[in-house]
Amino acid sequence: MSSAPHLKPFNLALIQLGHLGKDKDANLSHASDMIARAVSGDGGLHPKPDLVVLPECFNSLYGHLQFPIYAESIGYTPGQPYDIASSQSQSVKVLSAAAKRHGVWLLGGSIPEREKSSGKLYNTTTVYSPQGELVAIHRKVHLFDIDIPGKIKFKESESLSAGNTLNYFDTEFARIGLGICYDVRFPELAMTAARKGCQVLIYPSAFNTTTGPLHWELLQRARAVDNQVFFSMCSPARDLEQDYHAWGHSMVVDPMGKVLAEANHEETIVFAQIDPKVLEEARAGIPVTTQRRFDVYPDVSNGL
Numbered sequence: 001m002s003s004a005p006h007l008k009p010f011n012l013a014l015i016q017l018g019h020l021g022k023d024k025d026a027n028l029s030h031a032s033d034m035i036a037r038a039v040s041g042d043g044g045l046h047p048k049p050d051l052v053v054l055p056e057c058f059n060s061l062y063g064h065l066q067f068p069i070y071a072e073s074i075g076y077t078p079g080q081p082y083d084i085a086s087s088q089s090q091s092v093k094v095l096s097a098a099a100k101r102h103g104v105w106l107l108g109g110s111i112p113e114r115e116k117s118s119g120k121l122y123n124t125t126t127v128y129s130p131q132g133e134l135v136a137i138h139r140k141v142h143l144f145d146i147d148i149p150g151k152i153k154f155k156e157s158e159s160l161s162a163g164n165t166l167n168y169f170d171t172e173f174a175r176i177g178l179g180i181c182y183d184v185r186f187p188e189l190a191m192t193a194a195r196k197g198c199q200v201l202i203y204p205s206a207f208n209t210t211t212g213p214l215h216w217e218l219l220q221r222a223r224a225v226d227n228q229v230f231f232s233m234c235s236p237a238r239d240l241e242q243d244y245h246a247w248g249h250s251m252v253v254d255p256m257g258k259v260l261a262e263a264n265h266e267e268t269i270v271f272a273q274i275d276p277k278v279l280e281e282a283r284a285g286i287p288v289t290t291q292r293r294f295d296v297y298p299d300v301s302n303g304l
């Protein structure tokens with residue numbers, strides 16, 4: 001593992017995307033327009049972001065019956081060069097072009113991915129450099145399978161398989177750890193990424209209106225404080241005409257657990273400035289990162 005880049009100040013923009021319908025072309029076109037709006041700092045109201053983020057399943061409806069319909073083959077192998085021009089994924093081509101056109105890092109939400117060799121489906125995030133290269137992917141590790149009687153039943157595992165790897169990418173300003181939505185409920189994933197040097201964790205997401213009110217902010221602030229990292233989740237806007245009602249409230253939390261920026265539930269863009277001093281001061285003042293007692297809980301340190 002190479003050493004993490006030094007955390008530098010940078011600007012982050014989360015696109016809380018709305019107007020998602022059945023038509024993938026229209027969804028992709030709207031996402032491209034919103035990326036352009038984010039990069040403009042929402043018409044000059046904010047500094048140009050260094051990193052723009054889209055939400056989970058940003059180009060389709062969200063549901064286990066939809067995943068096979070919208071799935072695309074990506075064919076990315078970590079550590080190997082990837083030829084965008086011969087990619088079979090329409091979404092990869094659109095996102096790569098947007099990142100390159102605007103010269104910005106782009107964390108392209110997630111899309112349903114079909115692995116060609118096995119036929120398995122995954123919920124997959126893709127990440128692009130300002131040159132438009134595909135530099136990382138993350139397949140959702142913990143599938144969203146819940147059943148709260150009378151409220152919500154959702155089983156991603158009815159059509160999706162779980163990813164098996166922890167993923168992050170390096171920019172010139174931070175090492176950024178990846179997860180997708182339900183992954184936030186598993187502190188082990190965030191903790192391991194932080195211990196691998198990630199100073200910022202970003203999870204494209206789509207919480208719901210049952211669990212969102214109690215858990216959305218709590219989980220993000222918990223992961224931020226546990227690990228003394230910046231933590232952020234980017235949701236779609238809420239659309240009561242769809243079967244799945246997203247919680248919205250895209251958010252950025254600092255390493256002390258303070259909410260730096262938060263949306264309501266409509267379509268919008270959340271802007272935040274990441275200040276390394278907050279992380280440095282949190283770690284200096286409350287030095288939990290150097291006070292761990294792996295002699296007491298050795299299982300937790302396995303593999304690191």
Ligand SMILES: NC(=O)CCC(=O)C(=O)O
Binds near residue numbers: 056144207211
């Ligand atoms: N898309 C998801 O993984 C939703 C997770 C969620 O809503 C939760 O409560 O957890």
